[in-house]
Amino acid sequence: MIRFWGTRGSIPTPGVYYLKYGGNTPCVEMRCGESILIFDAGSGLRELGASLIHEFGGSPRDYHILISHTHWDHIQGFPFFHMAYLPGNRVRFYGGNSVSTLEKLIFGQMDREYFPVTVDELASDVTFHTLSESPFNIGDVTIHFTHLIHPALSLGFRVEYRGKTVVYATDSEISDDPEIERINERNVGALIRGADVLIADCQYTEEEYRHKVGWGHSSINKVIEIASRYGVKNVFAFHHDPLCTDEQLDLMLDRVRPLVKAPMRLHGAREKTTVYL
Ligand SMILES: [Zn+2]
Numbered sequence: 642m643i644r645f646w647g648t649r650g651s652i653p654t655p656g657v658y659y660l661k662y663g664g665n666t667p668c669v670e671m672r673c674g675e676s677i678l679i680f681d682a683g684s685g686l687r688e689l690g691a692s693l694i695h696e697f698g699g700s701p702r703d704y705h706i707l708i709s710h711t712h713w714d715h716i717q718g719f720p721f722f723h724m725a726y727l728p729g730n731r732v733r734f735y736g737g738n739s740v741s742t743l744e745k746l747i748f749g750q751m752d753r754e755y756f757p758v759t760v761d762e763l764a765s766d767v768t769f770h771t772l773s774e775s776p777f778n779i780g781d782v783t784i785h786f787t788h789l790i791h792p793a794l795s796l797g798f799r800v801e802y803r804g805k806t807v808v809y810a811t812d813s814e815i816s817d818d819p820e821i822e823r824i825n826e827r828n829v830g831a832l833i834r835g836a837d838v839l840i841a842d843c844q845y846t847e848e849e850y851r852h853k854v855g856w857g858h859s860s861i862n863k864v865i866e867i868a869s870r871y872g873v874k875n876v877f878a879f880h881h882d883p884l885c886t887d888e889q890l891d892l893m894l895d896r897v898r899p900l901v902k903a904p905m906r907l908h909g910a911r912e913k914t915t916v917y918l
Pocket residue numbers: 650651712714715812880
């Protein structure tokens with residue numbers, strides 16, 4: 642089961658023009674049996690925490706948070722994650738180290754200058770796991786990861802569980818630049834091959850992308866192209882541009898639909914919706 646809690650890129654985008662696809666920044670919950678995996682800790686994590694409190698109350702559990710990278714839109718929900726404040730809970734972060742450690746980057750935003758609650762007040766057991774070897778396991782879930790093209794270290798994850806494969810690959814630039822193409826064919830190609838679900842950075846239309854080359858995001862056209870080539874079954878357009886209203890997003894999806902050839906299907910990732918596999 643996959644549930645979208647935040648699908649917007651860059652900055653939370655509230656308002657009546659964003660009700661359909663949602664305004665929270667990236668956070669995707671994945672349930673694999675008893676294991677609870679969370680992809681990115683954007684502002685959507687706050688409401689996921691509220692839902693988990695409703696479901697589990699104070700009974701201790703493990704929460705595995707996989708961080709694609711530490712750009713603000715992917716970590717800003719953590720200080721509001723209720724489960725991290727409950728004793729007995731274990732919050733396990735997984736990600737890469739870049740110029741600083743993952744721990745420093747996540748906890749840095751809880752410096753008193755930025756946020757009134759400090760890390761000392763987190764009653765749960767929070768630990769950080771630097772990813773070095775792919776694949777790795779969380780319980781009986783196998784996870785592969787690779788580097789994506791972005792102006793910071795950004796990781797894409799391939800989750801394999803009971804014969805199903807889901808890929809989370811956001812903040813990733815796919816382009817015709819020969820060097821980028823070479824890297825993507827190797828890294829992204831291996832990551833997405835035959836996936837049942839691909840949650841992918843589709844921030845721009847083809848026209849918009851021409852003005853945003855090197856920004857580290859992709860056009861939806863390029864994602865469809867590579868997903869078709871590697872036999873992906875379902876593409877969920879994700880990391881929606883904060884300037885893109887529901888109406889514009891619907892239009893963008895409609896315009897590229899003729900490029901999507903069966904059996905592949907294209908969906909717009911919508912906050913608070915669930916996908917069952
Ligand atoms: Zn982002």
